[in-house]
Amino acid sequence: MPPIPQQYKTANAFRRALEDRLKNISRVEATALDRVRKRVAFDRILARLFNEPNPKWLLKGGYALEFRFQNIARATKDIDFSIPLMSEPTAERILDLLRVEVDKELGDWFVFLIGAPMLELDRAVYGGWRFPVESRLDGRTFSKFHLDVGVGDAIISQPEWRKGPEFLSFAGISAAHVALLPLDQQFAEKIHAYSIPRGNRQNSRTRDLVDLVLLIEYEMPDKQTIKKALEATFERRKTHEIPAKLEPPPADWKEIYREMAEECGVSKKALDEAFALLENYWNEIFK
Numbered sequence: 001m002p003p004i005p006q007q008y009k010t011a012n013a014f015r016r017a018l019e020d021r022l023k024n025i026s027r028v029e030a031t032a033l034d035r036v037r038k039r040v041a042f043d044r045i046l047a048r049l050f051n052e053p054n055p056k057w058l059l060k061g062g063y064a065l066e067f068r069f070q071n072i073a074r075a076t077k078d079i080d081f082s083i084p085l086m087s088e089p090t091a092e093r094i095l096d097l098l099r100v101e102v103d104k105e106l107g108d109w110f111v112f113l114i115g116a117p118m119l120e121l122d123r124a125v126y127g128g129w130r131f132p133v134e135s136r137l138d139g140r141t142f143s144k145f146h147l148d149v150g151v152g153d154a155i156i157s158q159p160e161w162r163k164g165p166e167f168l169s170f171a172g173i174s175a176a177h178v179a180l181l182p183l184d185q186q187f188a189e190k191i192h193a194y195s196i197p198r199g200n201r202q203n204s205r206t207r208d209l210v211d212l213v214l215l216i217e218y219e220m221p222d223k224q225t226i227k228k229a230l231e232a233t234f235e236r237r238k239t240h241e242i243p244a245k246l247e248p249p250p251a252d253w254k255e256i257y258r259e260m261a262e263e264c265g266v267s268k269k270a271l272d273e274a275f276a277l278l279e280n281y282w283n284e285i286f287k
Contacts, residue, residue, distance in 0.1 A: 005172030011109040014171060015138040021170060035075060040167045041135040041143035042079060044110045046176035048102050056097065057081040057149065058159050060181035060189070065211055068162055068180060069218060074210055074264040078146040082153040082181055089151040091117040091129045098131060098147065108173050111136040114147070125152030125236055153189070154236035156228055157182035157221070184221050184229035187212065192233055195243045206253045210260045213274045216281050217266055223285045246282050248275050
């Protein structure tokens with residue numbers, strides 16, 4: 001029988017109880033306390049942003065994978081969102097929308113402050129911006145991170161709703177229930193980022209290969225759906241054609257890839273093995 005949730009009458013009492021539990025999680029999981037705190041802050045802001053059945057955005061990027069696979073995806077520091085449809089998107093409109101959404105009272109004592117956009121995203125289809133976020137609890141800063149919001153992704157499949165880990169069940173507070181970017185779209189966007197021409201600049205996005213391997217190893221829809229998502233994504237973004245073959249990653253990714261692969265638990269720990277898996281999967285899609 002699960003323990004009866006404790007009722008906390010003040011933010012201070014709740015914060016003290018939460019801090020004790022997070023320190024214990026940090027010790028048991030051998031995870032940095034700051035990382036554990038950030039996961040709780042992510043859960044609380046997601047609970048606000050997805051507090052209705054038809055949300056304005058979808059969770060995407062690295063944290064969507066971490067949310068979906070939980071203990072096997074690489075840890076991420078920030079959150080990425082996609083707004084599939086929005087007429088005349090501007091940074092100011094999105095900022096106003098975010099501030100309204102995070103101001104919801106969910107009985108968890110958290111407060112979120114969204115700052116003015118600090119960066120315009122260079123690969124968002126119809127515009128995208130980065131917003132600084134401060135989460136506060138009991139009048140103190142709890143965690144700081146960024147929200148990246150892009151507009152106009154080509155989405156051909158239905159979003160998938162998933163529930164996050166129960167960090168606050170001890171206080172009777174349910175985890176966030178979040179709409180995720182479909183897996184086919186996630187794969188297509190990772191391929192687009194991996195293969196985009198960079199001129200004389202070397203590709204430094206090792207994380208894209210790690211995420212692609214994770215997707216292939218653990219959970220993918222049928223290849224026809226993947227192909228349609230690729231076609232829709234490349235058509236919408238109009239940066240380059242779908243590559244007939246994928247270029248191998250730079251050799252100097254070897255060490256950082258191994259570290260990331262160890263962190264997230266994919267079976268392909270060596271760079272050449274990872275690319276071989278991706279290349280074989282790619283060839284199967286277009287055979």
